[in-house]
Amino acid sequence: MTNEKRPPWNPYLATCPTRQVLDCVxxxxxxxxIGLLLGGPRRFGELRRDIEGVSQKMLTQTLRSLERDGIIDRKVFASVPPKVEYSLSTLGESLATALDELRLxxxxxxxxxLRNRELYDGASDRQE
Known part of the structure; x- marks a missing residue:
């Protein structure tokens, strides 16, 4: 382990890795x-049914990304067919609280x- 001091992370810099985390979450x-997993572990099929409009491909990609970042845990049960369950990690639970505030x-x-969008879109004399 080195005693070198790491510079503080700055997501406003293009090269800062925190941007990758922000892109994901x-x-x-x-x-x-993450919001659904706040309620407890779920299987892939449950997530797909409960999130209208998500494709199998997009759900798979997002789950892999969240697992890679350590936000969710993936547990495989030895059964036929194999059962896979997703849950929030400790890191994911800390994020879920913040994201749930955004949902609320x-x-x-x-x-x-919606009212503001309607007013904005209805303004015919808007100049760029």
């Missing part, structure tokens, strides 16, 4: 998966957002 599918904010404020 800011993805709508990741947010929805969206639910609370969606009517205002």
């Amino acid at each position: 800011a993805d709508k599918w990741a947010v929805l998966i 904010w969206a639910e609370k404020n969606i009517e205002d957002v």
Whole structure:
């Protein structure tokens, strides 16, 4: 182990690896998966049924990305056919709390957002 001091992470720099984490967790599918796993472990099929509009390919890619980052755990049970279950890791639980606040904010404020979009889109004299 080295005693060199690591510079602080700065996600505003293009080369900062924290951007990769932000890209992953800011993805709508990741947010929805993490939100469901906050309620407990789920199987792939359960996640696919509960998240309307997600394709099998996108769900697989997102789960792999979240597992790679250590946000979710994947457990394979020895059975025929094999049973795979996904759950939040300790790291994922800390993230899920923050993301759930975002979901709650969206639910609370969606009517205002929709109203503002309507007003914005209805302004015919908007100049760029």
